[in-house]
Amino acid sequence: MKTFMFLALPLLLLLVSCSNETSDESAIIDIKNRSLVNSAANIPSQCYTKTEDENGKVYNPCFNCHISSVEPNFIDDVNLQEEYAFKEYARKNHWTNLFKDRTKDVLKISDEEILEYIRESNYFGSKNEFLLAEKLKNLPDEWDIDGDSKWDGYIPDCYYNFDNEGFDRGESGEYTGWRAFGYYPFLGTFWPTNGSTDDVLIRLPIDFRIDVNGVFDLEVYKINLLIVETLIKQKSIKTFEIDEMKYGVDLDKDGNFSIANQITFDYDPRNGIDMYYVGMANKKEHKIAAGLYPKGTEFLHAVYYIDIDDNNSIKMASRMKELRYAKKVSWATYTNHKTLWLDELKEADVFPDRLEVFIGDAERGISNKRGWRYQGFIEDEHGELRPQSYEENLLCIGCHANIGAIADSTFVYQRKFEHDTFQNGWYHWSQKDLQGTKEPTTPDGRNEYSLYLKENGAGDEFRENDEVIEKFFNEDGSLKDIELQKLNQDITHLIFPTQQRALNLNKAYKIIVNEQSFVYGRDATIRPVKNVHKKLDFEQSTKIDNPIEYSNSKI
Secondary structure (H helix, E strand, C coil): CCCCCCCECCHHHCCCCCCCCCCCCCCCCCCCCCCCCCCCCCCCHHHHECCECCCCCECCCCCCCCCCCCCCCCCCCHHHHCECCCCCHHHECCCHHHHCCCHHHHHCCCHHHHHHHHCCCCCECCCCCEHHHHHHHCCCHHHCCCCCCCCCCCCCCCCCCECCCCEEECCCCCEEEEEECCECCCCCCCCHHHCCEEEEEEECCHHHCECCCCCECHHHHHHHHHHHHHHHHCCCEEEEEEEHHHHCCCCCCCCCCCEEEEECCCCEHHHCECCCCCCHHHHCCCCCCCCCCCCCCEEEEEEEEEEECCCCCEEEEEEEEEEEEEEECCCCCHHHHHHHHHHHHHHHHHCCCCCECCCEECCCEEECCCCEEEEEEEECCCCCEEECCHHHHHHHHHHCCCCCCCECCECCHHHECCCCCHHHHCCCCCCCCCCCCCCCECCCCCEHHHHHHHHHCCCCCCCCCHHHHHHHECCCCCECHHHHHHHHHCCHHHHCCCHHHHHHHHHHHHHHHHHCCHHHCCCCCCCCCCCECCECCCCCECCCCCCCCCCCCCC
């Protein structure tokens, strides 16, 4: 559960009332429309989860997001595990799709029908062309936000054609700059058992991919990606052998230019201890700091339906539910980050019910005030990808702005697999899936997924996933040791759904696509949820009196 103190309202609407919630959920979406159905659209639906069951037992689904932070994330919002810190408007739950019964509609869709649908790509056409990119280059009037006849946001350019080091390659073998990596899926929402599969790619700006002479150099790029990983994780990491003399940088911090087998994390600029990139990024002296990505860093996050493989296990479908994009467009220092958080605290104290403003639009994305812009594409009523509206994009900001779990506004790079794993962690899920992956541990050494099950009493934030509950919990609510042992050795024992559950979740989401009712929620629920508040009281407590904290919060 993600409880936030700050809500979103677009700047242009400060003097205008928001539109009322409507029952006409089948209308075609006007992405130019800046009127909001839900002025609290940046608060995810999971934030309204009930932490107390009908017998008075208290659960903690909140700690996955609201946890001890690592500077330069100064938020450290452990206290939000203890209260629903919502402003007045947000105390009403506007995610009304949660309370719809889709049982009959799901039954109307056959397994064969949904499989045929999800196995058709909406990213590539029959000639392997980029469907969405072609539309954006020949911009429809209804997508032209500023009327200049061109798309000013991200235009898809990833071929999803990965080599044995995770690099995306074009039709002629050229590098696009995108690189896939394996990672431990974040708790709850993005476990396939809760409705979706996904992948994440990273791309650094051109200066990080070329040598000091301006020539593309694959080793330079690989080293810089590792340096960024070290900075974000704030720990030393092993690497392939690197000749430091070639780059003039002491990467392992042993005082010599020799052969390095690790990137050593040692950063204390106040005492003259710095870290450096290699190649052109070093020559141009790009800003570098622990816990921060370089300016120009991009992430591409695709969310897919769940397909079934030949062994009746699950895999990523060809059809995307969403294509999400983020770019760091400006540099924010440690002081900037701390000042922003203090300003937000002051704003909340002086104007406790005033909604926060996030600047942006559907075309250029929305700023999270911390140097990043987020935008996304989602299925239209025909299943083709279209730009998300301003309101639909706001959902991204809630998780990527002001919570304790993020590192420079992101969740996943700090969860990347490291050296000595398959392809040293650089691969796409189409090359190897998660089967056989051992359970990750928390920063203080506890089994992370097991801890989530224990504290949450379920395998999803809504605590509604009956399949996980039946598999892992005894009737008295205690965990089954034998199942935890299996989870410890293979996380898919928990996070992969059965074939039928996967198909039913696909169908439930397809119904939302048909309605185009994303502003009322995009969670693939079949029955009305029980464990979610429709309305919260002023300063309502979660009754969690023993918040989860990590004794050592560096991953």
